[in-house]
Amino acid sequence: MSKSRLVAGLRGSMPFLVSLAFLAAAWEIAGRTTDLITLPPLSDVLAALARLWAQGVITAPLLDSTLALATGVGISLGVGAAIGVAMGLWRPIDIALGPFVKAGLSAPLIAFVPVFLMLFGIGSTTRIATVIAFSVFIVIANAATAIRAVDKSLVEMGHSFGASPWRAFWDIRVPAGAPYFMAGLRLGVARGVKGLINGEVLIAIIGLGGLVKKYGTVFSMDQLYAVIIVIVAYAALAVGAVSWLGRRVIRDAPDGP
């Protein structure tokens, strides 16, 4: 069953893989035959990627960026979950903060990066602030939804069995809302990665985004494309890792304490 699904999945992605191969070939040929500075052959880019990786030029910023991402998302998670849970439980808080959260979700908060730069300088604090600005509101929104998502009859059932509010919160509301919490975390990380790279490119000298700026400024296109490939893979990997973690946590939740 799972094998035939794998085969079906592969068959479904054939057109994409063919188009990808075609694009790669076109890139390589165009890069070799023309002399555009913006289009180094794909093989040169991959060679640059291998070279940068071997020299450790990428690993250090990668770790550095990951640390900043984890710090920012961690703060968003703590603060966001607290605010979101409060909004989910108490209607006055929900009504008071709702419009601000909604605005924070959709407004171009990236406009604050120049302010962060002036206040926090060209260091890690600025990009952490950017990560938080990008991720905290989605965590709040999902935490609030998570608390509200619980089936009312479950809470009433808890009351009827004499469960304390504390118990009802941890044993009924939190497990029932777990999928929404996890969705908030996943989206928080997805947005956080964007915040991270945005912040770094604008700060211009730290992390992966700093490398983009560095190679972009000197038109070292093979190295620039190599870094872009790393960032694409990094974004996909970060979101993928959190999704995987989320599935494990939710699956294990019913057996937990």
Added chain:
Amino acid sequence: MTRSTPLMAGAGPHRRVLDSWWGRLALRLVALAAFLLLWQWAGDDSLPLLFPTFTRTLGAAWDLAADGRLFAALLATNQSLVVGFGLAVGVGIPAGIFVARVRLVDQVLTPYLTLLVAVPIIALIPVIQALLGLSFAARVTVVLLFALPYVVINTAVAVRRVDPALTEMGRSFGASRRTVLFDVLLPAAVPGIMTGVRIALGQALIGMVVAELTIVGDGVGSLIAELQGRFRVAPVLAVAVAVVIEGIVLMSIVEWIERRLSRWSTA
């Protein structure tokens, strides 16, 4: 209506007030006032390089507005938003319909669109800059790249989610493929498409700011750069707040249009 539980007990007596629009508005105004007071208290106006108070930021905004620089900058910046977002909607909706209706187009395009959604577009800006220079076209391209995938993906999902009974109904009355598309599928997909348009506008706004800050034109980007050079936080914050408020206003307008066009879909 949510039933009151012991953890929500505090909400009980206020229920009636909170259910009226003026009660909610009052509560929100109180929250806004508290936020501004907090801002005022956290600010420190002793040096221009410190986090400014609300009143100083307001003053800076007034100065920028009074000499017309703020509006001139916003006007210049918004040109890339209008063109880029317009292109995203104009190209994205037909493209989304193709993705929904033609399997091969779906299989080829969707992975790239998903990638564009996942990737921080700002990483591509040096490439765009190398190709198009520090031009208006480059800024439009950035806005387009931010917004387009959301329009296409949401349109495709909306068209695909249309109740198959509706298209069957259309066909049973002998409607042509064209009639089914324009009289049944597309109207039914409007709410979903509008959701995509709204999300795409949010992204386009981010794209507009990113483009301004990286491919500096004669808009907000250069204004911020100039103010930054003079180490004055308050006017920079004022410009940022102006952009954010503009974003909130535009989003509210699109959301209002979305609600109007989707009225029939919510009972």
Added chain:
Amino acid sequence: MTTSTEAALPPAIEVTDLTKRYVGADGRSVLALDRVQLTVGRGEFVSIIGPSGCGKTTLLKMVGGILPWDSGSISVLGKEVSGPGPERATVFQSFALLPWMTVLDNVAFGLKVRGVARSERHDVARKLIASVGLAGFEESYPRQLSGGMQQRVGLARALAVKPHLLLMDEPFSAIDAQTRLLLQTDLLDIWSKTDLSVLFITHAMDEAVFLSDRVIIMGARPGHVTNVIEVDLPRPRTEATRLDPRFVDLTGQVWARLRGMIVEETAA
């Protein structure tokens, strides 16, 4: 088997040896319909009843011309079916009303598709809305109506194109039991004033017996016709018909045959 009120004319529906296969999720070919035979005479009201998975809705869609089949033939009024046609109209289980259109525009939809001018199709639609008992609701939207009223709109829309054959796909199954009884008598009332032939899919035995001249029972895996029960209850049928011992007896006959199949199914 043709009940011939007008023997010279070809029957409303003639289905011969209809066979349909489809490819299942595991890639194997599944037989959905196996040599189905069916005739609906002119002006006749025929119901099809059967367990889920017997292919009754599939069969209806093929007669409607919106699903292809593999072998056998379907002809409507003597003409081989090759797609939807103006002589057929369908009433859907889920009503399939366009939620952004008023009742008036929904009823006029079939006419719009056929290129009838706006004022003309609205005139026709208004008359039909009145005939299904919805006068005054022309400018309402579907979401403002109850399920029973929505299906009245669905019926009016089908009748608006003046079909010879009405195809009804479990039209009352999403409607509450009381409203359903009212709709049944109203449907018979409307039908009796026309020369419409009706093919009616249902899973309610009393409904099938109450409405029909004949009840066709289908079995599943693969879908095939197992029995045909002639309903000899006099017309016009009224609420009193439901209390008629013959009605109870016929309903019991239908149940006896279905029950055998369902018991077999669960045992297998």
